[in-house]
Amino acid sequence: MAGKKADDTADDTGDGAHESIWQRMERPARPPRAALTHAQIAAAAVEIADAEGLDAVSMRRLAERLGVATMGLYRYVRGKDDVIELMVDAVYAEEARAVEGRDWREVLRVSALRLRALILRHPWLVETTAQTGPLTPNFVARTDRLLASLDGLGLDPDTAMTVIGTVGAFVTGATTARIRMVRLMRKEGAEKMDDLRTLYSSRMRWLLESGRYPAFERYIRGGVRKDDDDWQFELGLDSVLDGIAARLKV
């Protein structure tokens, strides 16, 4: 019979997508209505990205986890870029809490540490550069709070924003470098930084044996806090804040 030709093989897999009409006809009831929310989509996507990286967030994977057909997602988002924008805003919602602090410097410092922790919790954030603009609600909310903390210092708006941008640039840049190492460790299956060094020792030896990098070699041999990222980050952050404080007073 005509209708059975291609469907038979597909039915062997049990794949619902290739059910014959007869099977579909006798299915008793409609599956329950899905009714997704954007928050659900964002949460599911963030879970996938946290667990397996941004590349694992595909429309198919996401739809599967939400119990929806792949194309069903397109009722809620225009495309994958929308999903990523939802994801970014969802994680910045974790920073919705206002920062308590005695003065602007403490507010900026705590904010910086919290932002770093946020990015480290969601390392895929640094890969979203290509997709998102800086106008998601929760990100604007963060900027607003930081701007407010600078009120009363007599700064013009441009300088105030630049101060915030400077700290933000340092935090994202430094954390991105950190994430690069974490990613490399995971890729190579290393637990500690020392494991990574062992794996890359041949490469490092090859580099150093050229003799072209004497100052770098001195650091490799003499540095004792190479893996103390917290120390490096806070030293850098405090330097940046020092510089800003000097500017603000002049």
Place this chain on the structure above:
Amino acid sequence: MAGKKADDTADDTGDGAHESIWQRMERPARPPRAALTHAQIAAAAVEIADAEGLDAVSMRRLAERLGVATMGLYRYVRGKDDVIELMVDAVYAEEARAVEGRDWREVLRVSALRLRALILRHPWLVETTAQTGPLTPNFVARTDRLLASLDGLGLDPDTAMTVIGTVGAFVTGATTARIRMVRLMRKEGAEKMDDLRTLYSSRMRWLLESGRYPAFERYIRGGVRKDDDDWQFELGLDSVLDGIAARLKV
């Protein structure tokens, strides 16, 4: 004969599995006639990425441009990650020139401005975070030169490296933010930032009308240097250098 096997020379490093592309290309190519060089591959890939973005660099496109079969590339690289590593190192070669400067501060400042210009010339660099480690030869060479410029200040190696990392983090972070805007402009077909503002005016109005971002709104209304990225960057950079200078003297 067993002695002829290429792997034997590789094995004398003790760790063939983790040889970098740099180590592998040092060995003379097996065939008497090598149709391709790694420099050619890198140059072609960089051209594509500069013109059309990193996503446009596919093994097929790259092979086509080089006049080679797709799989022919795999004789020269282990996979796409190798290609990206070659690309990153190729553009850092543009920074091979030593930086002239009276003191460490000027060297760091000029280096920062040059790095920013380099990233702006090759905006896809900020998307390579996920793929590359920080050990490509030309990148190490840059680090080495900067470390050398701090010699004689009496810094311990850890502090010296952190200083360089701090400036580098600021530069990459600030430039990444800039690139986000450039990309957004290109995506929306805007020529000037004002065009972009026009396109996003409804979104912005929607955000501001919520009344939840008073400080941010004041900036939007009062800022007059919102688009002067050079000014913002240099103000931030000079602040960072101020802070570092203060630390170094203490």
Place this chain on the structure above:
DNA sequence: ACGAGGTGTGTACGGCGTACGCAACGAGTA
């Protein structure tokens, strides 16, 4: 009762990275 429009779904298309297998070649050996 029925038509229209919103919604969930499956199929299909053109891309991607790369595993794999096969043809052609060139040098060492008999």
Place this chain on the structure above:
DNA sequence: TACTCGTTGCGTACGCCGTACACACCTCGT
């Protein structure tokens, strides 16, 4: 000279991806 045999060059194929599109179905206004 004839015969291996490792190596290179390349085409095919697999399983992913994002998403355009058409269709089946449900709900609701008339």
